Amino acid sequence: MRYSGGMKLRPLNFRIQRVACRVHPTFLWVFPLFLATTRSVLAALLSFASVLAILVLHELGHAAVAKFCGLPATGIDIYFFHGICTYQSPEYELEHATVAWGGVLAQAILFAGALLMAFVLGWIGPPINGLLNPAVVVLTLGNAVIIVINLLPMRGLDGAIAWKLVPSIFNGDFAGYLRARRRAHHLYR
Numbered sequence: 001m002r003y004s005g006g007m008k009l010r011p012l013n014f015r016i017q018r019v020a021c022r023v024h025p026t027f028l029w030v031f032p033l034f035l036a037t038t039r040s041v042l043a044a045l046l047s048f049a050s051v052l053a054i055l056v057l058h059e060l061g062h063a064a065v066a067k068f069c070g071l072p073a074t075g076i077d078i079y080f081f082h083g084i085c086t087y088q089s090p091e092y093e094l095e096h097a098t099v100a101w102g103g104v105l106a107q108a109i110l111f112a113g114a115l116l117m118a119f120v121l122g123w124i125g126p127p128i129n130g131l132l133n134p135a136v137v138v139l140t141l142g143n144a145v146i147i148v149i150n151l152l153p154m155r156g157l158d159g160a161i162a163w164k165l166v167p168s169i170f171n172g173d174f175a176g177y178l179r180a181r182r183r184a185h186h187l188y189r
């Protein structure tokens with residue numbers, strides 16, 4: 001009799017606004033990493049959930065901007081410290097560059113929300129603020145680090161394509177594209 005292999009972990013599937021999201025088993029490695037550094041199950045759990053929130057929101061940001069560009073997203077995949085948003089192929093580089101900014105834009109909004117949360121927790125005081133501090137650190141500091149790294153102009157990162165939008169902002173192409181998209185939304189509503 002052949003041993004047919006042990007338990008194989010499958011991705012965790014869920015849908016957000018018709019977009020199929022999958023959290024792949026490699027993402028789970030984030031937990032022991034935080035457990036080793038924080039030596040607290042609660043802190044590791046909060047950090048784990050915060051990283052997941054950052055990655056999912058980042059990809060949802062791409063999906064939202066892609067939708068605005070008329071390029072519906074089909075899937076979001078989350079792996080160990082990185083994610084992929086799959087969307088309909090853009091026709092122009094300008095569209096690709098616009099969608100590239102969606103991820104960090106969503107992270108910037110989350111960063112602002114986390115700062116507000118830090119302020120409120122400071123006001124509430126101990127022991128609540130101490131308990132939730134790992135989440136605040138990841139959502140502010142960790143989030144900012146991920147934004148900066150992601151915008152580096154390197155292959156595989158959003159920065160490789162995102163900065164190509166800058167010339168279009170100065171020559172007016174981007175403003176023209178936004179106007180055309182708004183008109184399209186108005187027509188097809």
Ligand SMILES: [Zn+2]
Pocket residue numbers: 058062100103104158
């Ligand atoms: Zn991205």
